[in-house]
Amino acid sequence: MIPHVSDTPDIKIPSELLPSDGRFGAGPSKVRAQQIAALVADAPHYLGTSHRQSTVKSMVGRVRDGLSNLFDLPDGYEVLLSNGGTTCFWDAATFGLIESKSQHLNFGEFSSKFGTAAAAAPHLDEPQIIKSEPGTHPEAIATAGIDLYALTHNETSTGVSMEILRPDGAEGLVAVDATSAAGGLRVDPSQFDCYYFAPQKSFASDGGLWLALCSPAAIERIEKISASGRWIPAFLDLKTAVDNSRLNQTYNTPALATIHLLASQVEWFNDHGGLEWSAGRSERSAEILYTWAEQSGYARPFVENPAHRSNVIGTIDFVDAIDATQIAAVLRANGIVDTEPYRKLGRNQLRIAMFPAIEPDDVATLCGAINHIVGALS
Numbered sequence: 265m266i267p268h269v270s271d272t273p274d275i276k277i278p279s280e281l282l283p284s285d286g287r288f289g290a291g292p293s294k295v296r297a298q299q300i301a302a303l304v305a306d307a308p309h310y311l312g313t314s315h316r317q318s319t320v321k322s323m324v325g326r327v328r329d330g331l332s333n334l335f336d337l338p339d340g341y342e343v344l345l346s347n348g349g350t351t352c353f354w355d356a357a358t359f360g361l362i363e364s365k366s367q368h369l370n371f372g373e374f375s376s377k378f379g380t381a382a383a384a385a386p387h388l389d390e391p392q393i394i395k396s397e398p399g400t401h402p403e404a405i406a407t408a409g410i411d412l413y414a415l416t417h418n419e420t421s422t423g424v425s426m427e428i429l430r431p432d433g434a435e436g437l438v439a440v441d442a443t444s445a446a447g448g449l450r451v452d453p454s455q456f457d458c459y460y461f462a463p464q465k466s467f468a469s470d471g472g473l474w475l476a477l478c479s480p481a482a483i484e485r486i487e488k489i490s491a492s493g494r495w496i497p498a499f500l501d502l503k504t505a506v507d508n509s510r511l512n513q514t515y516n517t518p519a520l521a522t523i524h525l526l527a528s529q530v531e532w533f534n535d536h537g538g539l540e541w542s543a544g545r546s547e548r549s550a551e552i553l554y555t556w557a558e559q560s561g562y563a564r565p566f567v568e569n570p571a572h573r574s575n576v577i578g579t580i581d582f583v584d585a586i587d588a589t590q591i592a593a594v595l596r597a598n599g600i601v602d603t604e605p606y607r608k609l610g611r612n613q614l615r616i617a618m619f620p621a622i623e624p625d626d627v628a629t630l631c632g633a634i635n636h637i638v639g640a641l642s
């Protein structure tokens with residue numbers, strides 16, 4: 265037998281410092297027990313049934329109506345969905361939402377990717393990329409000839425969030441990657457044309473699906489490009505997504521459990537007061553985390569500007585004398601998982617998700633657990 269070698273310090277966290285749920289990952293993220301119970305209760309007549317029949321279509325309808333309510337979408341806005349997650353949506357948007365030239369705010373790993381896809385597309389002009397250092401965000405600049413502004417509501421790799429506003433005087437569409445933000449951060453739908461996300465972050469479901477809240481202008485753009493004769497792979501065709509979504513269907517088979525878990529979470533938010541309530545939970549968690557870090561004496565928020573600190577993803581730097589890798593390893597050994605930082609950021613850091621499903625009290629307990637570990641390590 266190969267001996268198990270581990271340099272994780274042997275530190276047992278006392279039970280009163282263990283959160284009620286140990287999942288603090290940025291995605292896939294904590295799924296609530298009530299969502300699972302609701303899925304199990306519906307399973308015998310829901311799972312394993314055709315996505316072309318009313319049982320599943322009505323669940324998709326609950327998701328679409330629920331999201332319209334949650335975001336208080338103005339008349340004419342539509343909820344689209346299809347398979348492939350956010351990464352697939354970037355490719356779909358590269359084919360079907362950018363007419364010729366886009367502007368992209370690049371301030372981390374996730375926000376860089378749509379721009380990279382647009383730059384590689386032979387049918388598009390070279391995109392304009394506006395970049396800033398990790399831990400900050402740049403501002404969009406209204407520019408003649410730009411027909412789509414690509415913003416990111418929350419940069420999950422760094423824990424920076426930005427307020428979603430149409431750039432002053434801009435004429436193009438505003439498309440927002442809201443993958444980790446949607447449901448956990450407040451947003452005004454009049455400020456976007458396309459707010460797209462996947463359900464494994466603030467919506468506490470599983471990956472593999474994309475959803476997009478689209479304004480009439482975005483739908484018009486999709487129809488215009490579709491009619492232009494541009495070659496678009498069928499799987500990435502947004503016009504097909506519009507047509508299927510209107511029928512509460514998807515182009516190909518979706519994961520039924522994912523849709524059910526998502527519906528439960530959207531309805532949980534709406535039943536308690538909507539986005540103000542769900543975003544309020546993340547706001548409370550963030551207040552707890554950042555206040556603790558600032559008062560700790562050995563840790564501090566990575567994001568300098570308090571206005572840019574995310575309420576859904578907290579990034580906490582530690583002083584050099586304390587190895588954050590060891591803290592994350594001890595937490596993991598005690599059942600508290602996925603607090604490791606984004607790998608490519610390369611900082612002495614913990615990254616803690618504070619999606620609405622996560623109890624603010626658990627964030628407070630986690631802070632106590634980290635204090636305990638730091639005390640035991642030093």
Ligand SMILES: *Cc1c(COP(=O)(O)O)cnc(C)c1O
Nearest residue numbers: 349350351374418420443444462
């Ligand atoms: C997680 C994440 C993505 C990637 O989502 P997938 O569904 O895995 O493709 C993209 N953008 C942001 C901001 C994210 O947090």
